[in-house]
Amino acid sequence: MNRAAWVFFAALACAGMAMAAEQQPREQGIESSDYVWNEMYADKLQALQAKGDPLRGEIAFEICQGCHRKSALGRADGSYPRLAGQHATVLIKQMTDVRAGRRDNPRMFPFASQHAISPQDIADIAAYLQGLPVPDDNGKGPGTDLAQGGKLYNRDCSSCHGDKGEGNGAKFYPRVSGQHFKYLEREAQEIRNGNRRNADPRMMRVIKNYSDADLQAVTDYMSRLPVSTK
Ligand code: HEC
Numbered sequence: 283m284n285r286a287a288w289v290f291f292a293a294l295a296c297a298g299m300a301m302a303a304e305q306q307p308r309e310q311g312i313e314s315s316d317y318v319w320n321e322m323y324a325d326k327l328q329a330l331q332a333k334g335d336p337l338r339g340e341i342a343f344e345i346c347q348g349c350h351r352k353s354a355l356g357r358a359d360g361s362y363p364r365l366a367g368q369h370a371t372v373l374i375k376q377m378t379d380v381r382a383g384r385r386d387n388p389r390m391f392p393f394a395s396q397h398a399i400s401p402q403d404i405a406d407i408a409a410y411l412q413g414l415p416v417p418d419d420n421g422k423g424p425g426t427d428l429a430q431g432g433k434l435y436n437r438d439c440s441s442c443h444g445d446k447g448e449g450n451g452a453k454f455y456p457r458v459s460g461q462h463f464k465y466l467e468r469e470a471q472e473i474r475n476g477n478r479r480n481a482d483p484r485m486m487r488v489i490k491n492y493s494d495a496d497l498q499a500v501t502d503y504m505s506r507l508p509v510s511t512k
Pocket residue numbers: 292295296343345346347348349350361362363365372373374376377386387389390393394399407456
């Protein structure tokens with residue numbers, strides 16, 4: 283398929299229309315006793331080692347922006363995450379984990395599969411996205427329990443996600459500042475419930491006893507961390 287056909291398919295998929303799509307494989311994840319976090323598949327390693335070209339990445343991102351929106355800003359309703367400003371390593375890990383069937387995302391899979399994009403395309407897209415600005419108009423939570431949210435964040439989450447929510451590219455820890463609250467809250471629930479199967483087991487250990495109220499408080503706090511480009 284050529285690029286124009288992919289863009290057309292993506293528009294249909296984002297409008298929720300069914301299409302005959304390639305099925306996502308299912309690889310063992312965190313539910314398995316011999317799960318290895320961030321296992322280095324060949325395509326993950328190739329994408330991490332490739333030199334990403336942001337100009338080529340901007341063009342390759344065209345098939346993604348029907349869902350992730352222009353400038354990769356996502357949607358405040360949490361349906362599509364913001365990708366702008368995310369660390370390139372994090373983006374590469376998530377995309378190749380989806381390709382390998384470790385993070386379930388059957389709707390996105392056809393666009394992230396090896397038939398759609400190469401490891402070089404992934405590196406290019408990641409370089410483009412990492413350099414995009416992150417405006418502070420992301421969706422925020424209700425703001426009702428920020429003291430509790432801040433306490434939990436600084437106790438259990440900031441060691442990886444950073445005092446300012448900046449994450450850590452070298453360690454594959456996502457930046458969370460500037461991300462939409464509704465996406466963060468949903469992902470935190472999926473992680474706690476064991477459904478985000480490529481998750482970091484050390485994060486699982488801290489998050490597993492969180493109530494829904496605590497998850498809402500902590501992700502609300504995260505959504506309000508000040509954005510900075512690095
Ligand atoms: C049909 C809609 C759709 C298309 C097209 C799509 N995505 Fe996604 N993408 C999603 C959804 C939905 C999620 C959130 C999945 C979840 O809730 O776990 C997501 C998540 C992601 C994530 C993980 C973000 C994070 O914070 O962990 C990355 C990276 C990503 N997409 C990159 C891309 C790229 C690059 C493309 C184009 C090659 C693309 N997506 C095309 C729907 C789409």
